[in-house]
Amino acid sequence: MPLTILILSLCILSSGFAGNIYKKLSVNSDSLAASLTMPSLWFVMLAVFFGILSALTGEIPDITAVPISVLGGAGIAAASFILIESMKKVSLSISLIIMNLNFIIPVILSAIFLKVPAAPLQLAGMLLSITVIVLLNVTPSAVAIGEKPKKTAILLPLVACIANGMVNFCITVNGNHGSPPMFFFAVMYGSGALGCLAAGFAVHRVRGGKGFPIAKPAFKAALPSIALLGLCNGVCFYTERLLAQGRMNPAALFTTVTCASIALSLVIGFLFQGDKLTKKSMISMVFCVIAILCQHSGIA
16 A cells, blocks of 8 residues: 555656646747657657666567557647647646546546446545536636637647547556556557657648757757656656556546646645635645545555
């Protein structure tokens, strides 16, 4: 149990910081091609890292794990690119509302395909999680004053939510089947990098661009965020994989990570960003704690 708590804490911390880093990248991205290419930079870094670890630990490549790894790569490539683009069009708050709902997808898919149902108390906790997300974010202040975002702009984080949910499901499948984890992540990030690079250069050329799709000043400005997001991304998904391998069922894992990440954001905002501790945020904190406690039956 102490090891599970440590791994879960790393997962929550890395997940909680990733959203703000995506927002910084959206500021540095000056074109569609740049948004497509940026994720490939931290994907390559992680593909090499996990590939080296796979070789050093003596993993035997599992060819049967390649399709689910590539599906995860397609999902993470789509989610990363779309999230960067969506934050150019709608607020960070609205983007993260919808992205936070992605935890529902792996739970439903795991129940259908992996026969890992959630207990009634866990489902109640999931409903509380959804209530917190809606309570905290769906307010007039979440939308830019004077103009509501277009429906197409709202669709972007929704598609990113579905794509990220698919990544989480692929990680759950890999954890349940016991395939080599380092090999899985090396293929997932490698295929995601190839997809983003190919799409980024194609869009750049079609629009008459030359050279690298990201302008040099923007690249230099984005590099620290890219490195940090690579660290958060790798830690988050790898710890999810460790937790999915018999330590927590999908409902417990993804509900706990979502609620704890929300609670962490509220605490950081209050302590370091001058946010007020409102009645709504306090109620949300209580709901988050209750939702997490409802997941105890899904923790080994």
